[in-house]
Amino acid sequence: MRLAFKETNDGFANEIFVNDTYIGSVIKDIWSGKWTINPDFNYYASTGLVKKIKYESAYKAGKAMAEMYNNVFNFFRENEDDTQEIDMRGIFKKRKP
Numbered sequence: 001m002r003l004a005f006k007e008t009n010d011g012f013a014n015e016i017f018v019n020d021t022y023i024g025s026v027i028k029d030i031w032s033g034k035w036t037i038n039p040d041f042n043y044y045a046s047t048g049l050v051k052k053i054k055y056e057s058a059y060k061a062g063k064a065m066a067e068m069y070n071n072v073f074n075f076f077r078e079n080e081d082d083t084q085e086i087d088m089r090g091i092f093k094k095r096k097p
Helices: 047-052 058-080
Strands: 003-008 013-018 021-028 035-039
Touching: 003 058, 013 058, 021 058, 035 047, 035 058
Parallel strands: none
Antiparallel strands: 003 013, 013 021, 021 035
């Protein structure tokens, strides 16, 4: 996994790229000096909770978001191979009263 940062907004925001794919941005709060993440992908957890977590640096926030990104897409990749054929022939037979 290759993680890249692109500084924007005079250093108060960074765009995060994982393997040349944009996954979101991290934004610095001017008053507290802490960083929050703003993912650009659907995360299965509450997005409100994700935005409440504060990080000490843009690097730590970016790493956390990259970890979330990998967890989300690895979850779906793992379940792709977990399919089995189900015999549905008996389900739609007429039931006798």
